Amino acid sequence: MERIYVDHAATSPMHPMVIDAMIHEMNETFGNPSSIHFFGRQARQKIDESRRICSESIGAKVNEIIFTSGGTESDNLALRGVAFSNKQKGKHIITTMIEHHAILNTCKVLEKEGFEVTYLPVDESGRISIEDVKKALRDDTILVSIMMVNNEVGTVQPIKEIGDLLKDHQAYFHTDAVQAYGLLPINVYEMGIDLMSVSSHKINGPKGVGFLFAKESVVFSPQVFGGEQERKRRAGTENVPGIVGFATAIQIIKQEREERSTSYLAYRTLLMDELSNEQIEFEMNGNSTYLAPHVINLSFKGISIESFLVNLDLSGIAASSGSACTAGSIDPSHVLVAMFGKGSEKLRSSVRFSFGLGNTEEQIKELAIRVATIVRRLK
Numbered sequence: 399m400e401r402i403y404v405d406h407a408a409t410s411p412m413h414p415m416v417i418d419a420m421i422h423e424m425n426e427t428f429g430n431p432s433s434i435h436f437f438g439r440q441a442r443q444k445i446d447e448s449r450r451i452c453s454e455s456i457g458a459k460v461n462e463i464i465f466t467s468g469g470t471e472s473d474n475l476a477l478r479g480v481a482f483s484n485k486q487k488g489k490h491i492i493t494t495m496i497e498h499h500a501i502l503n504t505c506k507v508l509e510k511e512g513f514e515v516t517y518l519p520v521d522e523s524g525r526i527s528i529e530d531v532k533k534a535l536r537d538d539t540i541l542v543s544i545m546m547v548n549n550e551v552g553t554v555q556p557i558k559e560i561g562d563l564l565k566d567h568q569a570y571f572h573t574d575a576v577q578a579y580g581l582l583p584i585n586v587y588e589m590g591i592d593l594m595s596v597s598s599h600k601i602n603g604p605k606g607v608g609f610l611f612a613k614e615s616v617v618f619s620p621q622v623f624g625g626e627q628e629r630k631r632r633a634g635t636e637n638v639p640g641i642v643g644f645a646t647a648i649q650i651i652k653q654e655r656e657e658r659s660t661s662y663l664a665y666r667t668l669l670m671d672e673l674s675n676e677q678i679e680f681e682m683n684g685n686s687t688y689l690a691p692h693v694i695n696l697s698f699k700g701i702s703i704e705s706f707l708v709n710l711d712l713s714g715i716a717a718s719s720g721s722a723c724t725a726g727s728i729d730p731s732h733v734l735v736a737m738f739g740k741g742s743e744k745l746r747s748s749v750r751f752s753f754g755l756g757n758t759e760e761q762i763k764e765l766a767i768r769v770a771t772i773v774r775r776l777k
């Protein structure tokens with residue numbers, strides 16, 4: 399039985415060229431980038447080059463990229479770093495109800511530490527409204543953090559409009575772009591973004607590495623203390639092979655972005671067409687006008703998600719009920735609750751399929767056949 403991996407939003411396989419680049423790095427460049435001798439300089443050069451690749455990919459300056467251990471740390475650094483450095487200007491933060499837990503749980507801790515957080519609602523398509531952002535903004539708002547693409551349903555938020563709205567406000571604008579980066583075009587200056595989180599393992603790079611973009615003018619404090627690495631913004635000896643692997647993944651995805659987006663969009667349509675041909679009853683969660691190409695979240699009426707996921711796994715399909723963090727727990731997805739309300743049947747019958755490297759049209763057709771068989775059996 400061929401296994402079909404359609405859970406790329408949880409994590410993605412490493413690209414073979416990334417693995418090669420990392421093996422090379424581990425063999426050749428073991429120096430500490432802070433050392434002044436040859437070995438250190440050699441490692442430093444690799445980091446400098448990787449930082450340039452990261453900054454160019456989003457239209458930022460080289461010194462605006464801070465390497466971190468991934469999306470979670472970037473989110474924590476952005477939120478906590480800005481909150482504690484700017485609390486004399488205010489203690490109000492705006493975010494949404496559908497953020498990743500890296501944001502939501504950080505906000506919960508900030509609330510305990512004396513900050514006030516407004517959680518914006520979303521409509522049935524999973525979008526926030528600009529009007530709601532306007533209404534929530536206050537003179538003492540210091541930070542607005544709104545994700546670019548939601549990891550459970552794939553909804554794209556109106557990032558440039560939020561950036562425009564905040565131009566004349568003191569609040570910094572942070573976006574968690576972990577699910578968007580590599581598939582959507584991003585220019586931080588054109589979009590009015592002050593801080594942005596990115597993770598390597600969602601774009602076929604290694605796990606445990608990512609970056610935070612922070613505009614030169616942003617005042618924020620480090621959250622990890624120690625040496626003077628990353629211009630004193632994030633202490634700790636740099637993960638050189640990880641950073642080089644990440645930069646390699648960025649170079650690859652840059653070349654393949656449009657082709658991949660087109661393929662994933664086609665897979666989404668193909669999956670729905672094939673399920674309809676099989677006469678399976680389903681609904682897409684979200685509005686296709688505002689969806690990132692790689693994620694599709696479908697609800698199958700009358701199906702219980704726990705048995706559905708077990709059956710999918712038994713039939714060789716790796717999909718998910720939502721974010722990797724909530725998968726396996728019986729709590730309904732906070733994203734679907736925000737979209738449809740606590741009583742919705744969709745909370746118990748929705749599955750996320752997410753496409754990526756290695757998926758083919760044949761796999762998607764086979765996926766539809768296996769899903770249809772399971773739905774018929776469970777009904």
Ligand SMILES: Cc1ncc(COP(=O)(O)O)c(C=O)c1O
Nearest residue numbers: 468469470498500549576577597
């Ligand atoms: C939107 C979003 N933000 C943050 C994260 C966390 O990133 P990492 O796994 O690199 O810590 C994820 C990962 O699932 C995500 O999807």
